[in-house]
Amino acid sequence: MNQTIVFFLLLVVNGICLAKAIDTSTCSCTCCSGSGCKPAFQGAFPLDSCFIMRCMELCSAKYAACPLFGSGGHLGAHPKKSSPEITTIISSTSTSESTLPSTTTSASTPTSAPTTITTQKFAWLNTGDMNFARHEHTASLLPDGKVLVTGGTENMSIQNAAELYDPSTGLWTTTGVMNDIRKGHIAVVLKSGKVLVAGGYNENAYLNTAELYDPLTGMWTMTGSMNDARNFAAASILENGKVLICGGNNANNILNTAELYDPSGDLWTATRNMHYARNGHTASLLLDGHVLVTGGFSDHTYLDSTEFFDSSTESWIIAYTMHFKRQYHIAIVLSNGKVLVTGGSFGGTTQDTAELYDPVKDLWDKAGTMIHKRHNHVGILLKNGEALVSGGSDGIHALKSAELYNPSTRMWKSAGDMNYKREFHAVSRLTDGRVLMIGGFYGDADLSSTELYNPEF
Structure with missing residues (x-):
């Protein structure tokens, strides 16, 4: 029937x-x-x-x-x-598996075939695939609510392709092509709405070039070059609209240099050096306008040191030391102004530790232990004040697990599993509060898949 x-x-x-x-x-x-x-x-x-x-x-x-x-x-x-x-x-x-009556099968299916x-x-939902698989790329939320993804590596080939995700349709469309292929670069949304991309690596050389994406035209234009070529640098926009970039590596050198990009003149100027050369570190804009830099690797040493940049004096000030040395960790500025640092690796060992920096007291406090140890992961602050951490590597395998940190209870809990294992992926929080996970590497190949996390489920 x-x-x-x-x-x-x-x-x-x-x-x-x-x-x-x-x-x-x-x-x-x-x-x-x-x-x-x-x-x-x-x-x-x-x-x-x-x-x-x-x-x-x-x-x-x-x-x-x-x-x-x-x-x-x-x-x-x-x-x-x-x-x-x-x-x-x-x-x-339902928490059990069962079989529906055979009357629920389609007309062309024998009635004995079960469904x-x-x-x-459904906290994690697959959404549209990118046009290019990629890892070591960037993701930037634009003023119109779309997400711009740039560069990265697709199956050993470094990309100059860029594309846009439209949350209203769940689809990706290609946009203008960057002037340089690059991976391991930085991307910062300027106050004008344009996106600054700088540095990285292009298969032959470490890059000091920078370029701007204009969302109104979909075009890329070259801007002034940095004083130093740098890969895996850390960057942050400042309250005055300038962009700070610091550290990273080029060839055999890990850098302690820092410089500022001024959008009004499209120029880079060197600023004072950090106290420590750093690679695999983080840079976070604090509520008071300072930029906190944490950890990393330098001169065959994993770092637990931290320092912050004062844009009013263009000086670096040593901050309190973390409890754990770490590189390839992440840092998330919480709603209360404290900074949550999670995971990373130290001496070849991936960590599950987390800690909180209090800028008012200049102190680090332990913030519990994550469910899974991870590095090369991503994290982002949710609208409800919790911090979401996902993916990465446990030192052997790429991860699909995700977890949430509650600042009120200082406890970690599972946020379920993504549909794909991902490390070196990118993340963006959409204007409606959902979180978009983008691409990455799952252990055998690069991913074009993307998925959404809905914290309200």
Whole structure:
């Protein structure tokens, strides 16, 4: 007997949704808001390649009556394909695996073929793939809410390609090509909305070149060159609109030099040197306008030293020492102004330690232990004040795990697993609070895949 399958997601309480990938489909949206409401058809649109969760996201984005993550309601996402197939259904609340009656199979499938219910949570959702796989790239949130990704390495080939992610469609489109191929570079969004990209490596040389991306035209223009070529430097925009870049490496040298980019004149000027040469370090803009630099590697030594840059005097001031030496760690400025530092490696050992810097007291305090040790990971502050950390390497394998730090309780908890293992990936928090994980390396190849974390799930 032919039978139509209709899918609804009952938010918060329970729900079912289609999870099988469909090559070509039409996404049809049927939904309504409020507990006990009756779903109504909203509209449909074509998709060249569609996961049902992607279809559901677009329904929610296009139609106000479709609250994907809300206080209640129904969302029906109906991909249609010319040839019917068995449908996989996922329940967000079930903790067991069972088999649906055979009457739920499609018309072309024997009635004895079961459809499987599989447990899954939807905090992590796949979104559109980039046009290029890449790691050691950058991601920058633009004023219009799109995300610009630049450079990196695709299967041993360094890129000059750049592309934009549009959260309203979940799609990536290529934009202007950089003048230099580069990986291990920095990217900073200026107060004008333009994006400054500088340094890195191009397969033949370490770079001192810099260029600007204009989101209004989609074009790249060369700007003044830095005084030093540098790869894996750290950078931060300052309150006065200038950009500080410091440290990094070129050839056999690890640098203690720092310089400032002034957008008004498109020029770089050398500023005072750091107290320590650093590679694999971090630079974080504090609430008081100082820039805190932490850790790294220098002269065959892993560093626990920290220092901050005072832009008013253009001087470096030694800060209190961390509890642990580390490089390839991350630093996140929390809502309370403290700085959370996590993971990294020391002497070939990957760390699970975390610590907090208090700029008022100039003191470091231990901040618990992460669930997983990791370096080459990413992290970002969520709108709710928690810090999200994901991916990286445990020293042997790339990781798909993610975890959350709560500053109030100073505790770590799991944030579930990403759909892909990732290290050397990039991250950006979208204007709606969701977090976009971009590309990376999973142990065998570079990734073009991207996915979204929704902290409100």
